Amino acid sequence: MIEKSNWGDRLLAFVSYVVVAGFAVMCIFPFWIMVVASLTNENSLTLNGYLPWTTDWSLSAYKWVLAGKEIQASYLASLARTVIGTTGSLLVMSGLAYMMAAKRFKWRGIVAMYTFFAIIFVPSIIPWFITTRNVLRLYDSLPALMLPMMVQPFWVFVLRNFFAQLPAELSDAAYIDGASDVTILFRIVLPLSGPVLATVGLFMAVTYWNDWFLPVMLIDRATQLRPLPVIILRMVNNMQAIAEAMKQPGTFVPLAQLPANAIRMATACVIIGPIVFVYPFVQRYFVKGLTMGSVKG
């Protein structure tokens, strides 16, 4: 390739680097502030506010956050919901996707329509709430945090499309040899679908981990089931919520003694920790999912 290097081209290269680097720094900067602030001594925070750097380091916020009873319960709820929910989602959605992809299934057109209309006809929140809570009686329980979002029609179609392009001979041969649909799905189709399962699983896991809507709507008395996003949402403007989250058995702590400002940021760090931790390893699946998700309806 012939590269004529003139001033205009060099300027473009320079501008490209500046724009991209600028945006990348802008994206990461709030996380920087979060981490630094969570490690700053509370006195310095009340005096100077959240600054990008400090000389007065302290770990006390993390000590509080990791010892807080409510946070521990909430972490457990978040983990349980994410692990069980993602597994359930993958199982139920691949079952449905397999049904829609099976060539010998004569009603697959109807089933595909049925699933597709669920993308277009989105239920309004008020009837959804009444149905889930008063008709299905789903509230104040772990299933309430998972079941309503377990099947996402869009991802069902992504799985269906992947299953449909697998070589049909494999499952046909197995079927003729007398293998059941369950065997074909679990022994042939799913083992060949690693990448798409990873992508769908990751997006579902992030959705379960970050969702605050279901707990705000469906959890009110079972406070031990409040997942992390709800805890932090309550902490933003509410000192009392911070004190509640930091409660430890057998000790009484006056509100004023809590390093509240540092605790806020430490909690945020603890919540995004798992995502940031696995992020480098799974980034390529995220990219895949984003490009697939581009035509998400």
Add this chain to the structure above:
Amino acid sequence: MAAIDHNDSGIPLARTLPPPSSSRARKNLQYLKENWLLFVLGGPGLIFILLFNYLPLMGNVIAFQDYSPRTLFASPWVGFRNFRLLTETPIARRLIVNTLGLNILFIAAETFCGVTLALFLNEVKGKYFRRIAQSFMFLPYFMGWTVVAMVLFGFIDYQVGTINAVLARLGMERVALTTQPAIWPLLLTLIRVWKNAGASCIIYLAALTSIDASLYEAAAVDGASRWQRMRFISLPALTGIVILLMLLAIGKIFYGDVGMIYALIGSQAQLYPTTDVIDTYLLRALQVNSNYGFSAAIGLLQSFLGLLCVFGSNWLAKKFSQRQGEEYGLF
């Protein structure tokens, strides 16, 4: 076997078969018997969709009822009373204006920034720089909105927020952003761009990397500068996907981003005039246990307008893609 008459050719006679309707039912039953495992596999998914999608859709009837928690969906019918109430209050108008306005701002800003970033990222040749910048750029996409709410607090809080902390350091006056509803549409748009532009940039970048490299080479041989190549090769290659994604986003224009706006605004009522969208209003209506029938009427109006928009924008996307000689669109 004995019941079936055979003619000379050995083919079963038509008249010996049962009447067509019951035969079809029996055939279906036979089919079900042979394939019941398919229904075991797909059934749970179908039931989930029925329970959490189609059942609530039927629940929209309460928009025409005087809802009471004791009678649920069997409450007394009141016809269009809830919708009449809707036209009498200024609330519906404000909600629709806010929902549309914010979504238009979001779509415009996200598309512009996503495309700009993709174009420039495409010009960056350093492999490692590119990879690291990309990882940074779509990290915010995976943060939950409640964490973003905390980040936002960390930036704009009057006492400890970074902006005010820096202003105070520089000896300038602090700004109380939470009492100024006028700047919040802008602020929300900025946050949206911060969170999503990196991710949408990935989609455009995928379209750019599929451009044939010989196009660029040929242009370079003909003396086109890099600016010109960007303007006349890269940018036109993006028009298709940009228009398609915009149309799909317009299809959802009546749905406010409740996950974002409720998490960021919460119950700061002084900000409602510019930030309250249909979805956040409905969510609050549920929490304060107010008139469900009236709120459901707003929800139904939203669903109806939303549906028109989905079909309209999809029709346009199809028309447009046919002209491009491709086929996209949802249905």
